[in-house]
Amino acid sequence: MNKRHVILGVTFWLVAAATTWLVLRAELTAQSSSVASLTGQVGQWISGQNSSLRAVSEVSLQVKIGDPIFVISDDGLFRQVGLLTDIDGSVSKDPRSAKDFEVVIYDDATNALDGNYRLEYHTTPMSLDWVVRTMIPRERQKEIAQFIATEWQQHQVVIMTEMRPVIKDGIRTAMKAVEAELPTILKEHRDEFQSLADRYETEIIKAEVLPLVKSEILPIVEEEALPVVEEVGRALWKRVSLWSFAWRFLYDKSPLPTKDAVKEEFQRFVDEVALPELRSRSDQFMDVTETIVKRSMDNPKIKAAMKRNFKRVAEDPELHKVVWSVVREAVVENETLRAELELHLKAQETKSAMKLAGERLEPMVRDIGDMIFGSRDTGITPEFSRILRSQILQKDRRWFVIVPTDVDSKSHGQLTVVVAREPMVYPMGFGGAEQSPLTPVEQ
Structure with a gap:
């Protein structure tokens, strides 16, 4: 093979590779896509451009290896810049209570802060109240209320015409059963x-x-x-x-x-x-x-x-106790009431009215379910996705946010951790487009 041909071939491929890289880089820069960010993060991860720091809290915190660390960018969006890597040398993936642990933070994130910083510890609440508020936020509540009002306006005449006699008979039956037992109950108390x-x-x-x-x-x-x-x-x-x-x-x-x-x-x-x-x-x-x-x-x-x-x-707790005892015995534990209501619900008139109401209200209930949980066409709602991740998959339960501070919190390679005073929603999108490659994949 002629040496000139070899030189020309190598030169051609070098020029082609350089041109392709420049075009790709320009395109990624112009679009500011998450791929460019991800590429840079992977590069930092491979090249070891990060800082390993000891994080210390005054109180015990429930933490887990892999808990992410976020920082808020100039555009107001959060991005992951680190994670918790070690808890007293343990390799366990389970959450543990600790005051002292190791974290890794990218150098580009820490350099961009221009000063001292600390970590704020955040958790996702596990209470039923939080689940309800997350699943049905105020905007969704208003939407559902307006939808119910509109649908009820269309069907109320037919439903109430059929249900009113059944409801009246049911209330009358229940009152008679309670009144029959109430004198004996009051006498006992x-x-x-x-x-x-x-x-x-x-x-x-x-x-x-x-x-x-x-x-x-x-x-x-x-x-x-x-x-x-x-x-x-x-x-x-x-x-x-x-x-x-x-x-x-x-x-x-x-x-x-x-x-x-x-x-x-x-x-x-x-x-x-x-x-x-x-x-x-x-x-x-x-x-x-x-x-x-x-x-x-x-x-x-x-x-x-x-x-x-x-x-x-x-x-008065004593009054509450007595009143609740009377209510429980008169209503909850009232066998006469239970038997009378069971007969009432089995009556043909009641079944017919309930069937009609169900046929009228079922589409409305399904639509409300779609508003809260999502549908096959639109997928699950972000709120329901957040609940699934935190309650079922046990993800997004703990995270840290880097915040500036006037105190030298990085002395001797040690980073201060404080519990956040104001609650916040887990900052990362659930699609994972901004997820850092440092986050370990749980099997």
């Missing part, structure tokens, strides 16, 4: 209620209510009611006949056979004079009563005492 009543009488009525009545309410009653009482007394006194009472009193004291003349005259006075006078002033009495009640309720001492004692009774 009579001693407990009496004990509560005695305690409230001593601690509340005698200790607080009666002193308030004497010091605060009675002065109001005297001030408001006394003028009316005096006015009524004067009106009745003007119409009373002392002469009639006097001669009837003498008549009763005489040896004549007929007695009770004074009593008869008094009854006549009450029926013909006093009662009509009082009835004519009923509006005035009502106004006085309303004024007394209003002034009593506006009294700061009375208001404070009522609020304090209502709260005391409402939060």
Whole structure:
């Protein structure tokens, strides 16, 4: 083979390779794709461009080898720049409680911070409340509520026409069953209620209510009611006949056979004079009563005492225990109620109504399920994906975020770790497009 041909061939392939690399690099740079970032990260990983630091926390943290470390970029997005690599030399992949562990962070990430930094420790809550809030955020709640209102408007007439008689009969049946058992149940708890009543009488009525009545309410009653009482007394006194009472009193004291003349005259006075006078002033009495009640309720001492004692009774654990016992025995453990409702649900009228309601509401329920969980066409929702990863696959449960600090937190190769005060959602997308190649793949 001619040497000139060999030289030309090698030169051609070198030029082609260089041209291809420049074109690919320009394209990746122009598009700012995740592939370029991933290529750079893999290059750093292979070439060993990273920092191994000891991370120390004042409190024990639940951590696991492979827990990721993130930093927020200038564009506001998070990217993974490291991970936890060692916990006391253990090779176990299970979560452990530790205060001291090893982390690896890319040099390009630490250099870009221009100063000291520390790690914030974040966790995904495991409570049912968090699951519900994550699955159905406020925007989704509004969407579902609007959807239900629209669908219900279309079907409510037909459904309620069929269901109303069934619901009424069911409530009537349940009430009869509870009422039949309630007297016996209350009788069994009579001693407990009496004990509560005695305690409230001593601690509340005698200790607080009666002193308030004497010091605060009675002065109001005297001030408001006394003028009316005096006015009524004067009106009745003007119409009373002392002469009639006097001669009837003498008549009763005489040896004549007929007695009770004074009593008869008094009854006549009450029926013909006093009662009509009082009835004519009923509006005035009502106004006085309303004024007394209003002034009593506006009294700061009375208001404070009522609020304090209502709260005391409402939060009384002994009362809660007794009430719950009555409710449990009257409803939950009521065999009569259970049997009556079972017969009611097995009735043909109830089955027909439930079938109609189910046929009308099933599409709506399916659509709501699609909103929450996703569908075959659109895939699962990001919220449901987050729940699956954290609750089922046990992923995205712990992570660290690099944050700047004014304190020298990297002295002697040691990095400070603090627990984050503000909660946040796991910052990485679930598709894995931004996932660092340092994250180990769990088998």
